[in-house]
């Protein structure tokens with residue numbers, strides 16, 4: 460038995476006024492054929508799980524194509540066409556296959572295809588016919604569509620936010636594929652789309668109210684005849700019809716139990732919907748609370764959430780730290796121009812820099828300060844621990860570390876980098892424990908790394924393309940009614 464492996468992942472923020480282009484994939488992950496095994500077999504990514512699971516089942520794993528770009532704007536038409544052309548050419552060259560393990564993200568949007576995942580999965584289905592199983596994993600932020608469900612035999616979402624179970628879900632998908640090809644199980648999936656989207660602030664699976672929701676799912680998963688059950692929290696920063704939280708269950712053959720477990724989860728969401736709405740802390744309140752706080756604090760910048768597709772150069776919290784003269788504080792900003800200027804000035808020199816705030820005017824003006832240039836680094840680092848996203852190799856490009864007189868240390872990067880690993884600091888000579896306050900541009904994804912050094916986390920309600928307050932956004936395509944936009948609504952699912 461030969462099983463093909465395909466991976467195409469990107470979370471597309473349609474509110475960002477920039478497009479994701481082909482080079483963004485090349486800069487993050489773009490692999491073909493045997494390179495995929497070499498680079499991903501040991502990773503915490505689901506493709507690593509696919510490979511391990513197929514090997515263990517004694518099947519021939521045929522890695523074909525794996526591409527991923529860091530979350531950013533809608534994918535431009537040309538880049539998406541190029542990705543499709545390459546992927547389908549490689550499928551043609553892969554020889555006869557008995558099934559496909561696929562890793563779409565689930566919240567990918569291209570200029571031409573708002574439901575880009577649904578588009579390529581349906582193209583794959585059309586190509587291989589209905590007799591070949593297609594089983595996939597989905598990021599927990601997937602905006603699930605009917606088309607994705609119709610085009611696949613089974614879809615399995617991550618169960619952890621931060622995403623630490625990607626490899627485990629890959630293994631689960633491979634095991635389901637093995638069972639299906641051996642005719643031991645007959646997966647039939649069903650999805651429901653409640654009129655609801657979960658606020659990002661309440662998406663951490665270790666904390667209430669998600670903790671209780673995921674606990675219920677864990678119990679329901681034990682129902683005889685249920686092969687898989689997933690909660691897809693959804694990605695609110697894509698203005699598409701599919702935007703929202705959804706539930707998907709896979710039964711062994713057609714079964715009423717599949718519908719029953721979905722109804723029970725949907726009912727739990729309906730009854731507790733208010734608890735899943737956001738209550739972010741205003742910036743001034745967060746800054747004032749620092750003065751009374753003795754434990755090391757992580758300020759989570761929700762409006763500039765890099766893992767949610769934001770620019771990574773938002774300055775609003777950093778301005779606050781400067782104005783309040785908070786000592787021993789840290790921020791990382793994407794700013795290739797300032798890296799160049801600091802480099803020309805040289806280590807040990809003092810210069811005035813205008814840092815960050817250059818992508819747009821939604822995330823704060825540049826941070827203007829006289830700084831001491833502390834050091835330069837290549838910006839490449841490695842993470843061995845399971846962290847959000849499952850990556851082990853990171854490259855943030857040439858990096859400068861500078862310090863302001865108030866005690867704010869600024870790391871300036873040449874490429875956008877999400878705060879998924881503390882190696883980002885350590886590889887640039889910074890010990891995270893020497894800081895009292897660290898800004899992490901994210902909401903839940905940084906926790907896996909930052910919990911190692913911080914005991915106090917404040918989710919700061921900053922504006923921007925990933926703001927937690929969804930009333931900031933002018934949606935044109937979302938379903939209506941939907942909680943929290945419409946608070947009194949019929950919920951019949």
Ligand SMILES: [Zn+2]
Nearest residue numbers: 598599600622
């Ligand atoms: Zn995600």
